[in-house]
Amino acid sequence: MRAHEAGWAHAAVSVRGPAWLREPEDANALVPQLWSSTARKSDGVLEVGGVPLTDLVAEHGSPAYVLDEADFRARARAFREAFEDYTVYYAGKAFLCTTVARWIAEEGLSLDVCSRGELAVAERAGFPMDRVGFHGNNKSYAELERAVELGVGRIIVDSFHEVQRLTEITEALRQAQGSAAQGSTARPPVRVLVRVTAGVEAHTHEYIATAHEDQKFGFSISDGSAFEAVRQLHETPGLELRGLHSHIGSQIFDSAGFEVAARRVLALHARIRDELGAELPELDLGGGFGIAYTTQDDPAEPAMLAAELTRIITEECAARRLAVPRLSIEPGRAIVGPSACTVYRVGTVKAVELDGAPGMQSVRTYVSVDGGMSDNIRTALYDADYSCTLASRASTAPPLLTRVVGMHCEAGDIVVMDEFLPGDLTPGDLVAVPGTGAYCRSMASNYNHALRPPVVAVRDGASRVLVRRETVEDLLALDAGVEG
Structure with a gap:
């Protein structure tokens, strides 16, 4: 290809x-x-x-x-209603401007960003920062510092360097707060997810398939680095580990890849519970749902996708005696495309x-x-x-x-x-x-x-x-x- x-x-x-x-x-x-x-x-x-x-x-x-605009809002609403028990993140990387950010906020969706510039657009639009997820495989110290300062809802951690940067940032904040005047309000912990690669290759173009092992995103489940990242974050003061994040690619038309990925990611959830005593409350399934560019494309309706993904997670959690976590999805291009x-x-x-x-x-x-x-x-x-x-x-x-x-x-x-x-x-x-x-x-x-x-x-x-x-x-x- x-x-x-x-x-x-x-x-x-x-x-x-x-x-x-x-x-x-x-x-x-x-x-x-x-x-x-x-x-x-x-x-x-x-x-x-x-x-x-x-x-x-x-x-x-x-x-x-x-x-x-009417079509955009209708598609955003369709995902929100179909995935009513999920957090639905709009992909800022697909297309973002201040007006679109406001539309997304008005339609009740969350927003994922992956750069200082995208975060700045969200900030300018007045987007609720607790509904922002910050992605990226090379987030700088300054970007992470700004995300923490703004109170971004979820930071998706992608490397051990980011673990160290967040550790330093939160420690500096704790020290600054400790030296502040008595009675100051305690700063809430920084909420993070760990991006993991499940070894699943989506049936899509090789440049936009993002969960197989040979690529730049996340921590591998198979080599143990994902568990080690979870352990470090779980033990770091000032950070609140909320869950795992898995993304298998873009322009995806069926749930087969999600089923395999969910099985591997939830196995890691179970290991974290058994070995660290922490049952993570959240799981982001990614998304990257496909759209029709030509007559050869046949995308699924949001309601069908929601039913399939919910079934997969419910069955896999039951098999491992896990409580079903709060789920998130990222439709990707499927809203604005x-x-x-x-x-x-x-x-x-x-x-x-x-x-x-x-x-x-x-x-x-x-x-x-x-x-x-x-x-x-x-x-x-x-x-x-x-x-x-x-x-x-x-x-x-x-x-x-x-x-x-x-x-x-x-x-x-x-x-x-x-x-x-x-x-x-x-x-x-x-x-x-x-x-x-x-x-x-x-x-x-x-x-x-x-x-x-x-x-x-x-x-x-x-x-x-x-x-x-x-x-x-x-x-x-x-x-x-x-x-x-």
Whole structure:
């Protein structure tokens, strides 16, 4: 699944498109499961949240990320209601801004962050800090100190260096409090979880599978380091060990991997109870639930996932005579991913002659748009598949297999590898790509000094900017301009 190191143009390619891609009867039609709930077409123009994308681009320009607020809130609510006895963490790394943090707070979810910057956004949004979990495999002393200062609800410990840093931070706080004036209020202990790797490899891309042994996250259960981390944290004054955290990957569609991981993690729970006399009250199962990027994806509903995970944990706890801990999950991209699309303007359409075997398509049609890998790196990074549609008008032309590419100086700058679009696509048309809410704006770059697009929220026929478009002045403001 790994892309060729020299770029897409050096890897094996198909001129017929993937086997799962079917030519549509109507190239104008939307595939509903790929789009946010309010997306529809009116006279060929794509509307999201009641806002025609032609109007949105006229006001805000292109490319632009279009975030469907009603859909976002509905997905957040669906996870909260399905997992009503769990703590549900929204993945800040998928996409985060102050407005989204406030939406998450209003919908009753918690928030996971993994950097000082994400924590700063939560702080600026006024997000309740006791509902924040702080992840990361290399949290600095300063980051941990700030998290403790703010009263972050859970710090997910990922290394023995972090154990030492937290020990030093809490000891300094205890000494400072001891020398403070008499009668000062005792500071509550810092609540921590231990991230463990259960040796389970999710059926996903190798770069986003995170629970097998050969990777950077967490403490291994099999080599004993997870138990040792638990022992050290359990014995450290000022720290309150709440439980274990396990995450097996991202873009996961079934519960099989969770079942194996839960068995191993709960075996560690039982060992901790038996050898340390501590029955941990919490367990974070991770999550990373998949979404539909194309018709080959079939994600499960939150209620089904909740039923399956609850069954797994209940049975495994009963087998080990453990009380069922307070459970947490992290849906990952499943909330924001389907809630946004990206709209682009077509700049060129180019038919390229190919050398193919007899009977194979001999022309590839490249549709170049005004964005690309700077606003969606996932196709180049993960070989990710996307869909797209003509968004600005209706067409009577027959479907044509096309490749939607970006404007960057890189052969691997592909937005949509293969898709059927109307054969009369022309410069000036708008195309929209669904499923771009997660890991697109958050992983966006300034490659070729491109300006990162805005995030525009839509609802009830109105649009508002959540994150403004970058300007040339923004780029130059970081340039020190040193001479010679």
